[in-house]
Amino acid sequence: MGEMVVFMVCAVGAVAAGIAVFRVDSMARATFALLASFVFTGVAVLLLLDLSYLGVLIILMMVMEMLVMAVFMIMYMMNPAGLTPMAMVHNRRGALAVSVAVFTALAAGIWLVPWPEAGAAPPPDPTESLGAALMGSHMLVMVVVGMVLFATMVAAVVLATDRGRYDRYGDDLRRGAADAPVRKGVGR
Amino acid sequence: MVETPVWGAVAAPLLLAVLAYGAAALAALLRAHAAGAAPTAGLAAPGREAARLLVGQRRSVPGADTLLRQSGVALVPVAATMAVLVVPLGGRVVGDLSVGVVWFNAMEVLIWAAVWLAGWGADSVWGLLGAYRFLALGLAYELPHMFALITAAVGAGSLRVGDIVAAQQDVWFAAVMPVAFAVYLLSALAMAFWGPLDQAVGRDVAGGVAAELSGVDALVLRTGRYLMLAAASAMAVPLFLGGGAGPLLPDWLWSLLKTAAVLAVLVWLAHRLPTVRVDRFVEVGWVVLLPVTLLQALAVSVFVLLEWV
């Protein structure tokens, strides 16, 4: 009973917050509606599915991610505070039809597929089994994830920065100290 | 660890509030002393200030996003209180989570959201400036802070706070991993936007995030800061200072004494040190703090493998 209440609150909250993301005018509110959606899922994963580590990790990561997102929102959207409401959508009808169709198909599949009976009980410490898997049988996943994250960092910096080495060290790269916009961080 | 969810959930926030009041009183005392006034007046200063803010009128500017601003302001004390739920006191803890360290980290990160919301929702350029400053500060301190937490967890081989205390029976982690401890204290200042890292509410931006807050809102934000500082000090004790270990006195008293000592050091540091510019601190965070915490984690991992810890 208690589990059902928690699930209903989390499920309705997550979906309602998700819908709110595309309904509110203020970009800040949209960002935090998305964050609320993630927090509801995180709580559901944490409390109902026994994944304490992953549940807390979802909340931790999403707060940081959404705050970074808020910065870009305000940087790039025309009307971040939503004080003068304007529509920034295209093909709303089509998108609605597609997503309703997808949901119907998925829901039908969920009820029609004969899911196997409940499997084994979860291990006493799922966090430990996840760690052991990542450092053992699933080491390849860990390696790939690490490489992808590293490549992402390099790629994102390369794409986003507009100052190259010629800006920092001069046209012939002969400037002794880099010409950085911020000085005296670590004693330059 | 004994879980005490019912009365602990009342007692822990109360204790935290007492510690926070102590911190506020000490800060007022240091200020009074520096100003040449009678230092004893500082003891009642937080109470007087709170009463003044309680009766003060709340003002707002047109276009303010009141919902976001008030949730941001309220989130600061809430996050601090939730963070302290995993801190053990004399063998008792409100919630003995198997991932207590990650929980503390997640609650502390909520401060990012809180400060940003409070700054944005006020619809003031100073508030937004303060909010952006805090995000930049967060990007600088968060990774070293996480590695400091992870280092303590690696030393104990567990994310459960109780296990980390138990692993310090022979030697405190502050001695095994001094760099992680120092970085933790620095990030404790940052997460309460306190002392040299208080750019988010800096005087040069007219109070930043707090610029447009008045009355009860201002009181809640300031209380939340002190609560967060107290929560971070309380967490330093089980992570690095051996929890309740100590001679003669009972466990819970030692924990409280150590927490109060850490808190006093943080308040005193903030009183002595000038505010650092965020852009400079970001560079220090990424070029100095991040590598040294990584090296510290590496060293502790080697210690663990050699069974020196």
Next chain:
Amino acid sequence: MSLELFLLLAAALLAVGLYGALSQQGVVMIMMGLELMVNAVIVAAAAFWFHLSADRPDGQVLVLVAITAMAVEMAVGFAVATAIFRARDVDMVDSAADLRD
């Protein structure tokens, strides 16, 4: 809690995210739709793990990969948005279409 309910939640999140990704014009809003869809993947993977194969860690690993995918998507998305914006002052996907010429 049954598996079907969790999957239904995942399907609903996926549909909402899909609607956002298809209908929004701002780059950032489209990314929010994508994030909601990844969120659905997380819910579904965690539910599958708990209900069908809790003795094996694969479901958890899948959740971790989904979280990583979300971080990567956001970092690269913002970097590309910054690069496009810097090059031509554009922040809407409709206008970015002329990148092809």
